[in-house]
Amino acid sequence: MRFHKTNLTVYTQGRGFYEITPEINTSIQNWGVVEGMTYLFIPHTSASLVINESYDATARCDLEAYLDHIAPEGESWYVHTLEGRDDSPAHLRTMLTATSLTIPVDAGRLSLGTWQGVYLAEHRRRAHRREILLRVLSVE
Amino acid sequence: MRFHKTNLTVYTQGRGFYEITPEINTSIQNWGVVEGMTYLFIPHTSASLVINESYDATARCDLEAYLDHIAPEGESWYVHTLEGRDDSPAHLRTMLTATSLTIPVDAGRLSLGTWQGVYLAEHRRRAHRREILLRVLSVE
Amino acid sequence: MRFHKTNLTVYTQGRGFYEITPEINTSIQNWGVVEGMTYLFIPHTSASLVINESYDATARCDLEAYLDHIAPEGESWYVHTLEGRDDSPAHLRTMLTATSLTIPVDAGRLSLGTWQGVYLAEHRRRAHRREILLRVLSVE
Numbered sequence: 001m002r003f004h005k006t007n008l009t010v011y012t013q014g015r016g017f018y019e020i021t022p023e024i025n026t027s028i029q030n031w032g033v034v035e036g037m038t039y040l041f042i043p044h045t046s047a048s049l050v051i052n053e054s055y056d057a058t059a060r061c062d063l064e065a066y067l068d069h070i071a072p073e074g075e076s077w078y079v080h081t082l083e084g085r086d087d088s089p090a091h092l093r094t095m096l097t098a099t100s101l102t103i104p105v106d107a108g109r110l111s112l113g114t115w116q117g118v119y120l121a122e123h124r125r126r127a128h129r130r131e132i133l134l135r136v137l138s139v140e
Numbered sequence: 141m142r143f144h145k146t147n148l149t150v151y152t153q154g155r156g157f158y159e160i161t162p163e164i165n166t167s168i169q170n171w172g173v174v175e176g177m178t179y180l181f182i183p184h185t186s187a188s189l190v191i192n193e194s195y196d197a198t199a200r201c202d203l204e205a206y207l208d209h210i211a212p213e214g215e216s217w218y219v220h221t222l223e224g225r226d227d228s229p230a231h232l233r234t235m236l237t238a239t240s241l242t243i244p245v246d247a248g249r250l251s252l253g254t255w256q257g258v259y260l261a262e263h264r265r266r267a268h269r270r271e272i273l274l275r276v277l278s279v280e
Numbered sequence: 281m282r283f284h285k286t287n288l289t290v291y292t293q294g295r296g297f298y299e300i301t302p303e304i305n306t307s308i309q310n311w312g313v314v315e316g317m318t319y320l321f322i323p324h325t326s327a328s329l330v331i332n333e334s335y336d337a338t339a340r341c342d343l344e345a346y347l348d349h350i351a352p353e354g355e356s357w358y359v360h361t362l363e364g365r366d367d368s369p370a371h372l373r374t375m376l377t378a379t380s381l382t383i384p385v386d387a388g389r390l391s392l393g394t395w396q397g398v399y400l401a402e403h404r405r406r407a408h409r410r411e412i413l414l415r416v417l418s419v420e
Contacts, residue, residue, distance in 0.1 A: 001141055001143075003281075003315070003419035005386075036143070037179055037275060037277075039317055039384065041391065042393075043393030044393050044395075044396075045331075045332050045333045045393065045395050050235055051185075051240075052234060052235055053185045053220075056223075058219045058220035059185075059220040059227075059228065059231050062218050062231065063232065065217050065219075066232050069215075070210070070350070071346070077345050077349075078342050079341050079342060080333075080336060080338040082336075083336075087339075088342045091333055091339050091342065091343060092343065094332060095332055095343055095346075095376075095377060096235075096377075098240075098378070099331045099378075099381065100381050100382045100383060102179050102181065102240045102242055102382055104145070104179065106145075111183065112183060113182075113183030113185065113271075114183075115184075115185050116185055133384050133391055135317060137277075137317075137417075137419075139143035139277075141283075175283070177319055177415060177417075191379045192371055192374060193325045193360075196360060198359045198360040199360040199367075199368065199371050202357075202358050202359060202371065203371060203372065205357050205359075206351070206375075209355075209357075236376055237376075238378070238379075238380075241380050242319050242321065244319065244413050251321070251323065251413055253323030255324075255325050256323060256324075277417075279417075
């Protein structure tokens with residue numbers, strides 16, 4: 001077994017879903033991994049990881065709108081407000097989604113479903129430089 | 141270390157929680173794994189993975205009812221509506237729950253708590269054939 | 281590759297977030313692990329795992345208050361009520377957060393972001409003794 005690692009960098013332009021599936025598959029192919037497990041970890045508290053519908057962009061529109069409905073800005077009971085109106089909602093959205101993911105690798109690529117894509121979900125309004133830790137355990 | 145893999149198939153009959161704990165333990169026992177890590181991944185965007193109360197079925201009733209309350213059908217702001225009224229809520233519910241899980245194996249079986257069961261959560265109204273990718277890293 | 285395992289015990293004093301980052305790093309250091317993957321699994325259905333803001337305590341205040349808003353006690357449609365008013369909400373909160381996490385290890389410690397801490401989230405009102413299964417795959 002071998003263990004590979006790198007970090008992916010994503011420059012976000014405010015709230016939304018940023019696909020990282022191709023970058024992950026490129027790393028897997030560069031390392032020559034055929035079979036194993038992929039680990040993703042995002043070291044941020046106001047951005048997170050989401051696997052969801054990649055084919056129809058309207059599905060992601062609803063996912064984004066939903067996060068606004070379920071964790072809106074400006075709630076009267078927020079006490080963590082010093083870092084901006086969008087900061088506390090960003091932590092809430094991070095808690096509801098994923099900070100780590102594990103995805104099998106088969107035949108030299110992520111074993112995603114037909115409609116699945118892997119996304120970095122940015123929860124702050126402003127542009128940010130985000131990192132994702134990519135680790136792959138190769139089992140052959 | 142050895143790596144084992146198979147896919148589990150679950151035929152769902154509409155929304156609800158379908159337990160897969162016995163099938164996972166059967167695979168672990170068939171492979172003769174005593175100690176290691178189990179990885180579950182569901183390659184769907186309208187079904188997900190949930191670990192929760194397995195003893196009292198009323199707990200799962202509340203979990204199901206809750207998903208209806210928190211991500212209902214027919215919201216006026218949904219734009220992803222071409223694939224049915226239940227499709228966008230299914231993606232939302234998938235985002236709030238898990239697409240991947242990692243569970244330790246000890247003494248030849250999943251190290252679940254006394255009251256825990258592993259479930260496939262079906263979020264569409266109609267029956268579906270669902271797959272779950274099961275991978276086990278055996279460390280002895 | 282080597283595989284290490286232990287269980288962490290946390291005595292909770294009712295609802296809230298209990299940090300476990302130092303205990304995890306101590307185990308990693310005691311085992312002499314430099315690089316690899318950490319796996320956390322919580323074998324409970326009314327407590328869960330959360331990675332979030334560790335610097336400013338007001339952020340965690342909002343996370344706790346949010347769980348009360350999003351999964352309150354006393355909903356008229358709860359049917360799982362025999363184990364107390366706080367039991368069904370505890371299962372809902374567990375479903376929305378994480379039961380398992382995977383975190384890279386680099387340079388002999390968890391590769392968390394600057395502001396991240398790892399927490400056990402207690403969802404019941406009363407004090408509980410909770411376990412967390414800690415597994416580390418060392419790759420050197």
